[in-house]
Amino acid sequence: MAASKKVITREEWEKKLNDVKIRKEDMNKLVMNFLVTEGYVEAAEKFRKESGTEPDIDLATITDRMAVKKAVQSGDVEDAIEKVNDLNPEILDTNPQLFFHLQQQRLIELIRNGKVEEALEFAQEELAPRGEENHSFLEELERTVALLAFEDVSNCPVGELLDISQRLKTASEVNAAILTSQSHEKDPKLPSLLKMLIWAQNQLDEKAAYPHINDISKATLEDPAV
DSSP states (O other), rough: OOOEEEOOHHHHHHHHHHHHOOOOOHHHHHHHHHHHTTOOHHHHHHHHHHOOOOSOOHHHHHHHEEEEHHHHTTHHHHHHHHHHHHHHHHHHHHHHHHHHHHHHHHHHHHHHOOHHHHHHIIIIIIHHHHHHOHHHHHHHHHHGGGGOOOGGGGGTTEEEEEEEEHHHHHHHHHHHHHHHHHTSSSHHHHHHHHHHHHHHHHHHHHHTEOEEOOTTTTTOOOOOOO
């Protein structure tokens, strides 16, 4: 017979939580980290003035990074590549996978705009040589070129490449690479802490019944189910 779980009342749980001390400075650093990583430059500048929390990178670089991200998201990949090289030429020089994905996105945009001959020429001259050096690149190139075989891309098995989500995926990859080049985490810390909270709650569920935070957005304790 399974052992019954220990029941922790709301009063006991809140007392335990009150005993945990978190510094305001640490909270502010988490907020600043989130604003910087996600690219909210105006909010980061305002928060810096109000809280006195200094960001770990120059806030001006956020504007440049967001301009690159916006260019990719709008399909202007050539402009994005130029902006990345203006920021730091080594980003693309040292990351062949990222450069290939940007060139792949350029090919997708040519296909999207019905520029078939230009797309084929670009694929042959710019992407095929990289495919010869890397098998995974070759597979991605073949998938992309397959878009040309379908007049109605809704019936194409790789039609998702033309979705806006593909642009967002490429933009996110570029964003992460720029952050890494600036010695900054590519992902904000706050979501990771929330994931740890949910994981810890799930682990504790196996041993006790206690007040939960069921809705992270509200962060309110709810009484344990007994």
